[in-house]
Amino acid sequence: MSVPRVCGQFVLLALFAALLDYFSVAPSYAPFPTDQAQIKVSFSRAGAHRGGCRQLTAEELAKLPPNMRAPLDCPRGRLDVVVELDLDDRQVLAATLPPGGLAGDGEATIYRKLRVAPGRHRLAIRMRDSARDAGFDHVAEREVMLEPAQNFVIDFDAAQGGFVFH
Amino acid sequence: MRWLQTALRALFDWADRLASAAFARENPLALLGALGWFFFWIVTVSGIYLYIFFDSGVTQAYASVEELTHAQWYAGGIMRSLHRYASDAMVVVLLLHVAREFAHDRLNGARWFTWFTGVPLVWLLFAAGVSGYWVVWDRFAQYVALATTEWLDTLPFFGESIARNFLHQDALSGRFFSLLVFIHIAVPLFLLFGMWIHIQRLNQPAVNPPRRLALSLLAALVVLSLVAPAESQGPANLDEVVTRVGLDWFYFGVYPLQDIYPGAGLWAALALATLVLLVMPWLVPARRRHIAQVHLEGCNGCARCAADCPYSAITMAPRMDGASFDREARVDAARCTGCGICVGACPTATPLARRSAVRPGIELESLAVAQLRDQTLAATAALTGDARILIYACRECGPLRRPQDPALAVIELPCVGALPPSFIDLVLSRRHADGVIVAGCAENDCRERLGVAWTQARLARIRDPWLRLRVDSVRLASLWAGAVTTRHLPAVVTRLRDALASEQPARHGRLDN
Numbered sequence: 001m002s003v004p005r006v007c008g009q010f011v012l013l014a015l016f017a018a019l020l021d022y023f024s025v026a027p028s029y030a031p032f033p034t035d036q037a038q039i040k041v042s043f044s045r046a047g048a049h050r051g052g053c054r055q056l057t058a059e060e061l062a063k064l065p066p067n068m069r070a071p072l073d074c075p076r077g078r079l080d081v082v083v084e085l086d087l088d089d090r091q092v093l094a095a096t097l098p099p100g101g102l103a104g105d106g107e108a109t110i111y112r113k114l115r116v117a118p119g120r121h122r123l124a125i126r127m128r129d130s131a132r133d134a135g136f137d138h139v140a141e142r143e144v145m146l147e148p149a150q151n152f153v154i155d156f157d158a159a160q161g162g163f164v165f166h
Numbered sequence: 167m168r169w170l171q172t173a174l175r176a177l178f179d180w181a182d183r184l185a186s187a188a189f190a191r192e193n194p195l196a197l198l199g200a201l202g203w204f205f206f207w208i209v210t211v212s213g214i215y216l217y218i219f220f221d222s223g224v225t226q227a228y229a230s231v232e233e234l235t236h237a238q239w240y241a242g243g244i245m246r247s248l249h250r251y252a253s254d255a256m257v258v259v260l261l262l263h264v265a266r267e268f269a270h271d272r273l274n275g276a277r278w279f280t281w282f283t284g285v286p287l288v289w290l291l292f293a294a295g296v297s298g299y300w301v302v303w304d305r306f307a308q309y310v311a312l313a314t315t316e317w318l319d320t321l322p323f324f325g326e327s328i329a330r331n332f333l334h335q336d337a338l339s340g341r342f343f344s345l346l347v348f349i350h351i352a353v354p355l356f357l358l359f360g361m362w363i364h365i366q367r368l369n370q371p372a373v374n375p376p377r378r379l380a381l382s383l384l385a386a387l388v389v390l391s392l393v394a395p396a397e398s399q400g401p402a403n404l405d406e407v408v409t410r411v412g413l414d415w416f417y418f419g420v421y422p423l424q425d426i427y428p429g430a431g432l433w434a435a436l437a438l439a440t441l442v443l444l445v446m447p448w449l450v451p452a453r454r455r456h457i458a459q460v461h462l463e464g465c466n467g468c469a470r471c472a473a474d475c476p477y478s479a480i481t482m483a484p485r486m487d488g489a490s491f492d493r494e495a496r497v498d499a500a501r502c503t504g505c506g507i508c509v510g511a512c513p514t515a516t517p518l519a520r521r522s523a524v525r526p527g528i529e530l531e532s533l534a535v536a537q538l539r540d541q542t543l544a545a546t547a548a549l550t551g552d553a554r555i556l557i558y559a560c561r562e563c564g565p566l567r568r569p570q571d572p573a574l575a576v577i578e579l580p581c582v583g584a585l586p587p588s589f590i591d592l593v594l595s596r597r598h599a600d601g602v603i604v605a606g607c608a609e610n611d612c613r614e615r616l617g618v619a620w621t622q623a624r625l626a627r628i629r630d631p632w633l634r635l636r637v638d639s640v641r642l643a644s645l646w647a648g649a650v651t652t653r654h655l656p657a658v659v660t661r662l663r664d665a666l667a668s669e670q671p672a673r674h675g676r677l678d679n
Contacts, residue, residue, distance in 0.1 A: 012188050024396070
């Protein structure tokens with residue numbers, strides 16, 4: 001094999017390697033500004049049954065097979081879940097979450113990200129998951145100190161008593 | 167579409183000239199499919215090594231990769247880098263492969279299956295790469311995990327939000343992480359299965375690049391792994407937002423678009439692009455094909471046509487016409503591209519028989535052997551001069567400018583592989599011309615895949631039907647230059663004439679038929 005050909009191969013292979021090296025990590029990408037913090041509101045919550053549940057009578061229960069004698073007869077569909085978030089007394093989030101599933105009988109889910117300036121903030125979050133016309137079933141307030149690039153999460157866990165802040 | 171093909175073809179022709187100058191017959195651009203397989207095996211072997219030492223626990227994954235990278239830099243570090251760079255190289259060769267096959271119009275007609283089954287491989291490779299970066303669980307993995315799951319959540323199929331699995335540091339479940347590791351093993355297996363399907367309609371698919379080229383590329387990747395080893399970008403921390411990452415643009419080039427076009431818009435654009443790729447064989451109209459036809463009266467069931475067909479379009483079936491042979495050739499019209507390589511392989515496709523008997527076992531409607539014999543005799547009869555040369559040229563290599571030289575004649579074929587070697591015997595042994603040049607596509611880049619290889623083997627007398635020994639090899643030249651045949655032809659003609667001139671003058675005489 002001639003020297004020019006070997007040199008040509010070397011150059012082309014070096015160019016190929018350089019291409020792999022550079023574009024495997026560069027140019028870098030900045031998906032989020034360094035001078036901001038993030039509040040993430042995310043939870044899954046099933047709204048109350050649409051139309052409410054009815055207590056079955058003893059006669060009705062007796063007619064059912066033993067393994068299907070649930071005391072409540074509930075319609076399958078569920079209500080929307082309403083959530084609102086205030087940041088420093090200013091509403092920054094208001095959402096009506098439809099129930100999941102084809103039959104509308106699943107959990108309503110929210111996954112929202114908000115960019116905020118770092119520093120001290122007062123958060124107030126409210127959620128309605130019942131058939132009530134006004135007001136909210138779950139309310140929480142928290143004063144937080146956010147660092148730049150901090151990811152502050154507001155979740156909901158009924159077992160822990162409602163809203164959970166991470 | 168044709169203008170795009172023409173523009174891309176010109177680009178590839180230029181790149182081919184550059185690469186061929188360095189790599190000669192091992193031009194990597196003509197071996198992209200084989201290189202894809204080669205890089206896949208590098209990724210597989212390095213991946214198996216990494217998996218031995220990888221700890222798939224959500225809290226241990228990062229530490230185990232760091233251990234591999236730094237404490238075991240001489241083995242694990244190199245393997246990790248090979249794993250990454252070979253994966254990136256796969257993307258490069260895959261994209262070039264798609265563009266090249268499109269540019270060379272190797273996608274429609276009977277070749278639709280190979281194109282169509284190749285399209286899903288793009289998505290599978292993408293999924294394999296995404297899941298691979300994920301399991302390292304560094305800052306980049308955190309970005310990939312969130313960007314991917316948030317993007318998936320814009321699809322209406324998932325009841326639960328997948329991104330909620332990465333809500334905060336305490337939310338990450340070890341079981342979910344194990345699932346990711348499983349996905350990173352399963353997806354490449356699906357990719358391998360898809361690659362296997364992709365080559366099912368190809369006879370002797372090129373899945374291994376030439377050894378020297380493979381070793382050169384492997385050496386380049388090893389050197390790159392030592393000079394610029396792949397490294398993590400710091401441990402993931404879901405309590406902090408990732409503000410800057412070193413992006414692997416080969417796999418994640420579309421990810422920044424999510425920030426510009428949030429929601430399902432990007433999915434729609436990619437789905438549309440995939441759909442266009444899938445239906446491309448029908449968007450680019452196929453040229454008219456002349457399907458190979460079997461003449462049972464000439465077929466002796468030797469199976470050479472079936473062995474040589476590049477698209478597995480010919481099968482041998484039990485004899486149905488009562489002849490004394492066991493088998494007969496059958497052509498699957500849906501797979502036949504009309505390349506004529508089967509005609510070149512047929513031992514009965516000879517012009518040396520008496521005119522009435524020139525009806526071989528298999529031939530193309532557009533390239534009847536009797537017709538080719540008449541063309542050959544007519545073309546050579548018109549030659550004048552001392553060193554008369556007949557050129558059998560591939561029609562697909564680009565337009566061959568008609569020579570003004572009265573001692574030169576050209577006969578074009580759908581592929582040089584369609585030329586039975588006995589035609590060269592006819593021309594040279596019976597002195598219809600003093601020399602023959604066979605001009606086809608570049609080596610390893612035959613439009614009909616195997617035409618050049620089979621022709622070379624037949625002329626070298628190592629593959630049936632071979633050129634008879636009585637044919638003087640001095641009088642025969644070949645040119646495998648593809649699109650630049652016209653440029654190189656004068657030099658080959660000159661060389662052949664020089665060779666002819668060194669022969670005895672009497673051998674230039676013309677014998678009667």
